[in-house]
Amino acid sequence: MKKILKYTGLLISIIMLTVSVVFIALLINVRVVPVKYCIIAAVVLVILTAVTAFTQKWFVPGIITKIIAIIMIVVLIMGSIYLNQTRHMINKITTTQEEKIVMGVYVLNDGGYDSVDMLNNKSIGIGTAVDRESTDELIKKMGAGGFMAEYPEYSNIMELADALLQGQIDAAIMKTSSIEMIDEMGDFTGFASDVKLIYSGEFTIKVATTEENVTDNYLSSDDVINVYISGIDSRGGINEVSRSDVNIIMSINKKTHNILMINTPRDYYVPLSISNGVRDKLTHAGVYGIECSRNTLEMLYGIQIDYYVKVNFSGFEKIIDSLGGVDVTLDYSATLSQAGNLTVHNGVNHFNGEQALAFARERYAYSDGDRQRGRNQMMIMEAAIKKACSPAIISNYTSVLSEVSKNVITDMSYDFIADLAQTQLNDMAAWNITQISVTGVGSYSSTTYSMPGWSLYIMVPDEESVENAREQIRDNYN
Known part of the structure; x- marks a missing residue:
């Protein structure tokens, strides 16, 4: 024995x-x-x-x-x-340096067309202002089998959508991420349900690396890392170009352990990096790619943005649930109409995934609408980070990893993330987090880069709040 x-x-x-x-x-x-x-x-x-x-x-x-x-x-x-x-x-x-553009052929639901072959020798409208290269690639792909059609041109997607609805064309080639942009227009409400996709093609665009994005014109430092967090709501996948509804910059000072979070409202009326000075809603920058959104915010704040993190909010709910929910402390009470009359109260609120997503999306319950929504989004993000860094994550570790890997991408390298983790484990220092949001005045404009001639709701930037944000960013470098 x-x-x-x-x-x-x-x-x-x-x-x-x-x-x-x-x-x-x-x-x-x-x-x-x-x-x-x-x-x-x-x-x-x-x-x-x-x-x-x-x-x-x-x-x-x-x-x-x-x-x-x-x-x-x-x-x-x-x-x-x-x-x-x-x-x-x-x-x-990590190291995601490509994005996906999906171009589609759209027809009216009651138009009688169920496949692209039925459009042979018909009229298919195309836009000339943006996405022309991808449009031409899709036409080339369609024509590989002898397919032929007429391709009348329209100067912007609104004219193209209107021509389709009015029956002036049989079909339209549009970027799939543009459909919701059109649908939110008052005269085009219901557009997304009036049309259907019968043919599509995927094309990739390159995202500049951190080294390629460096410019001497903007504030930068070895001690400070600026990360752009873009929140999209895309059914097509995390790497598909889409409107950016959440636009937060995290300015991280590794030396002082201070994090400054700056929220910029989605409707902020700013020049895009590709628009030659023509202003547009910030959210529309995402339709032209994550690089356009990042560079636009660099122009606005005068800083070098080193990395981006892209989060798909259609999967955000599952990430929060995998964390076991999050706790958010509020200094107000409200009933959220967009969330089926969910009531939040003064003090600590525990949110599951569905509630957290509703809280992050709500704007109609607040007098300052989109500005409060931005603050709510930063609170949810901070709560999720704290929960992910707590011992409570151990029991749900694998499910958290699974959901994050499905719904988050970044151009950070593996080595960079590993170095950050090692630095934190070496000193175990606490981080001080400050949240700010730039403000503005709601208005309407028919002068936008993406939809010229069509009246859109915008937020005219309050230059004093923008300058205050720039000053706090500069202070975070010290």
């Missing part, structure tokens, strides 16, 4: 040593843990393995160390699984 227990103990020791080697190798490979902690973990595991093997000559101590070793083996196996999943998730969401 003693021999069996002894050899069993030695076998357990060998298994523990093997599992320990795998765990330490993964720990080093993932690179989010400082080397000194990896060395400490390796030394502790070697000592435990040696003690387990050595104590097998005695009956009672041998039993005790066997039990401890088995527990450690289970812990190390689970830890190895978590480490491998962490590495996979970071690899999946």
Whole structure:
């Protein structure tokens, strides 16, 4: 019996040593843990393995160390699984340098066309102002099988949509992300349900790397990292170009451990980086790609934005649920009409995913509408970050990783994220977070880059609040 227990103990020791080697190798490979902690973990595991093997000559101590070793083996196996999943998730969401444009052929639901072949020798309208290259690529793709049609041109998507509704053309080629833009126009409400997609093609556009985006014209520092967080609501996937409904800059000072969060309302009336000075709603910049949104905000605040993080809000609900919900402290009470009359109250509010998403989208319940919505979005984001950094995440770790990998992408490199994690683990310093939001006055304008000639709701920037934001950004560099 003693021999069996002894050899069993030695076998357990060998298994523990093997599992320990795998765990330490993964720990080093993932690179989010400082080397000194990896060395400490390796030394502790070697000592435990040696003690387990050595104590097998005695009956009672041998039993005790066997039990401890088995527990450690289970812990190390689970830890190895978590480490491998962490590495996979970071690899999946990082270094995204391409976006997807989906161009589609749209027809009226009651137009009698169910496939693109039925449009042979018919009239298909196209836009000339934007997306012409992708439009031509789609036409080329359609014509590969001998397909032919007339292609009357329209100067903007609103004229193109109007021509389709009026029956002046049989179909229209439009970017899929433009459909909701058209649908929100008063005269075109219901457009998304009046048309259907019968043919599409996907095309990619390159996003400039951090190095390619560097310019000497904007404020930058080795101690400060500026991250643009873009929140989209796309059914087509996280890397598809889409309107950016959430536009938050996080200015992170690694030296002082201060984070400044700046919210810019989606309807802010600003020149886009591609519009040669013509103003447009900030949300429309996203339709031209994440780089346009980032560069537009750089122009507005005079700073270098180093990285972007893109979040798909159609999956945001699942991320919050995987975290077990979030707690948000409010200094007001309100009933959110867009959320089925969800009531929030003064004090701590616990939100599940559905409630958090509704809270982040609500604007009609507030006198300052979109401005309060922006503040709410920053509160939800801060609450999610705090929850993700708390010990409570351990029980839901794998589900959180799964949802994040589906609904978040960034151009940060794996090495950069690993370095940030190591820096935080080295000093374990707390972060001070400050939230601000620029303001403006609601108005209407028919002079926009994306929809010239059509009256759109906009927010005219309050230059004093913009300058105040610039000043606080500069202060965060000190």
